[in-house]
Amino acid sequence: MTDFLRFIKPGDWAVLLLLAAVTAALAPVAFTGGAAEKAVVRRDGVVVAELPLTQARRVEVQGALGTSVIEVQPGRARVAADPGPRQYCVRQGWLTQPNAIAICAPSHLSLSIVGRSAGHDSLAY
Amino acid sequence: MTLSPIELAPSADDHRIARYAAAAIALSVVEAAIPMPLPGVKPGLANIITLVVLARYGWRDAVWVSLLRVVAGSLLVGQFLAPGFFLSLAGALASLVALGCAMHLPGRWFGPVSQSLIAAFAHIAGQLAVARLWLVPHDGLLYLVPFFALAALLFGLANGLAAAQLLEPAPQPKENLGHP
Numbered sequence: 001m002t003d004f005l006r007f008i009k010p011g012d013w014a015v016l017l018l019l020a021a022v023t024a025a026l027a028p029v030a031f032t033g034g035a036a037e038k039a040v041v042r043r044d045g046v047v048v049a050e051l052p053l054t055q056a057r058r059v060e061v062q063g064a065l066g067t068s069v070i071e072v073q074p075g076r077a078r079v080a081a082d083p084g085p086r087q088y089c090v091r092q093g094w095l096t097q098p099n100a101i102a103i104c105a106p107s108h109l110s111l112s113i114v115g116r117s118a119g120h121d122s123l124a125y
Numbered sequence: 126m127t128l129s130p131i132e133l134a135p136s137a138d139d140h141r142i143a144r145y146a147a148a149a150i151a152l153s154v155v156e157a158a159i160p161m162p163l164p165g166v167k168p169g170l171a172n173i174i175t176l177v178v179l180a181r182y183g184w185r186d187a188v189w190v191s192l193l194r195v196v197a198g199s200l201l202v203g204q205f206l207a208p209g210f211f212l213s214l215a216g217a218l219a220s221l222v223a224l225g226c227a228m229h230l231p232g233r234w235f236g237p238v239s240q241s242l243i244a245a246f247a248h249i250a251g252q253l254a255v256a257r258l259w260l261v262p263h264d265g266l267l268y269l270v271p272f273f274a275l276a277a278l279l280f281g282l283a284n285g286l287a288a289a290q291l292l293e294p295a296p297q298p299k300e301n302l303g304h305p
Binding site for chain 1: 242
């Protein structure tokens with residue numbers, strides 16, 4: 001094995017280390033690219049609020065039936081209250097993954113999580 | 126109707142290029158049978174031949190061998206003009222351009238290992254450019270970049286070492302005087 005080391009000249013070591021550093025610098029792309037970054041609230045498909053998932057806050061949104069409450073905490077968001085009869089979107093709880101969505105159909109509202117880029121449900125080749 | 130045979134007289138250059146291209150094609154067919162965890166990641170063993178030809182006969186011959194390998198190799202595995210063919214072609218062209226520059230690095234400090242690594246990274250860069258612009262126009266592709274870079278690093282090093290081994294002058298036979 002050490003026999004092969006004699007083929008690596010000083011400049012080769014430099015190139016190897018440089019490209020290894022480039023590869024190491026690229027590594028985080030594979031693991032952080034899909035992180036959730038903001039919550040998007042839509043009414044009838046129209047964006048009414050974009051909330052970064054960096055600070056906790058509560059936002060009131062006017063839906064078709066009345067006022068709904070969107071709660072944001074670092075890295076997650078949920079519909080905290082909604083006047084809809086069945087409360088599906090409230091009971092869905094915290095949304096953490098990019099592309100996750102809670103739909104309050106009676107209120108015509110949706111809350112979705114968006115990553116840095118849109119992301120995929122799956123990839124097939 | 127008279128027969129009008131067209132005769133092409135192959136030169137010694139043509140024979141030499143054909144021999145090396147045949148070796149490169151054989152390697153690319155062999156590696157097509159090796160299963161890989163990620164589509165698009167291949168060892169690129171045929172690049173060993175490209176590096177050897179580059180060192181022995183120069184850039185022009187390396188271009189011939191490399192492009193013949195891409196075209197004939199894709200014909201043999203049934204990928205000619207399929208997406209994989211254009212990815213190979215883009216990677217080969219990018220790495221040939223990079224090799225054209227890298228071959229001028231001072232030979233005292235830089236050997237086939239440098240050339241192989243540079244060619245491998247140029248190869249994935251060319252492939253990713255074509256893939257991103259044409260085949261998969263979505264940034265999701267870029268999540269794969271670290272894996273391609275890692276593969277280029279490992280296989281570029283391995284192929285460079287293999288090429289350096291092949292390019293090493295054959296050891297002079299020792300004079301075994303006094304032995305039968």
